[in-house]
Amino acid sequence: MILVRHGRTTANASGTLAGRLPGVMLDERGLEQARKAGERIAPVPLALAVTSPMERCQQTLSGILDGRVGEAVDLPKVVVEDGLSECDYGEWQGEKISALTRRKLWKSVQTQPSAVTFPGGESMAAMQARGVEAVRRHDAAVTAAQGDSAVWLCVSHGDVIKAILADALGMHLDLFQRLHVDPASVSVVRYGEGRPSVLATNTHAGDLSWLAPNPAAKKGRKSSRRRNDDAVVGGGSGPGDGLDKV
Template structure:
């Protein structure tokens, strides 16, 4: 198993106007969104990424390409951006393209807020379906990255707000009905380290700060020991501890 950095795409005009873009084609980063993506890319430049994976939607691919360019400036190697349909936005069906203020007046809105495990979007998918395919995509790829590059490997998944929230909720062992308690802003970074024992949520909704502590400390492909995977009693010494 490895460590995944979950990056939400930068802001779009749809976000700024309060429109639920969903899977609408042609939704791009706005000026602020590009600035946000650049800032996230600069933070991530110090972390060698074993893989860079994106939702197939334009706003995520644009964000991922900015990160890849920043990686190249730091390491002279520009990672290839892979696409994974499992990371795509929720299929909001008939809600897609509508204003959030309008949707907030519907009965389903309250279900989405208070009982999301029972929410199915008309003509689209349910929130449990979204979570199941997103978690499967992340866990499956994480296992492949760990097998290919070692358990210290770090990879990046660029996706969408509700998708990332659902993956974090799964890692926390949190029922989907509580996932609205998690905040994931545009271009924010969240981090999950998967192990055979359990997932560890290392960060959520991060906008600032040094990420060099995520860089693999071992040059050779490495498998974590049982002690590495267990939760340290008392909290441990943190990521700066010498190997």
């Protein structure tokens, strides 16, 4: 699973917590960030593309997929997934971040997010639960349909992606603020038979072609079991060594 946060928005640039407000769009820098993320992902065949319903995420996905038009690759099916929507910040949305830092609840958001419910909104624990359920459901469906080497794309929001990464890392939600997920950054998670493996977090550059399935594997072919997720003692020799396909 390739996780991409939406590109920079007008709200990000002005220091405003957009939340689920309508009409929050990518600014010029955000559009460029989405295009560059698309260039990185272009060498990887995508079995599916799933996006938050928020406009900024759908814009980002369009920017990523636009570079594939005319290429000798099939565009993936696109699914809009409510479970990957922005956290419902309730009364906080639309407020300036600088003002929110003075709220009593701000400290809890930083140190004990598992106990936080935004006034008039949802809890951070509920946000994590729905986000994790959504990506695991889509991952299982892609694996069942196209095999355990299939790669799919997920476009969502900073806190949602951090919560998904925390789950994959086995981190308590109260530690998820240690993670950083910048606009249009790319993170990669593989859900194995026994445990998830986090292959990359918050990356902005670099070749992603190593994620492409082995050309020798037939499209749609299913393995008898999921890819081995055992850790190689000593760290292994990196992508392409074949040890992750044992």
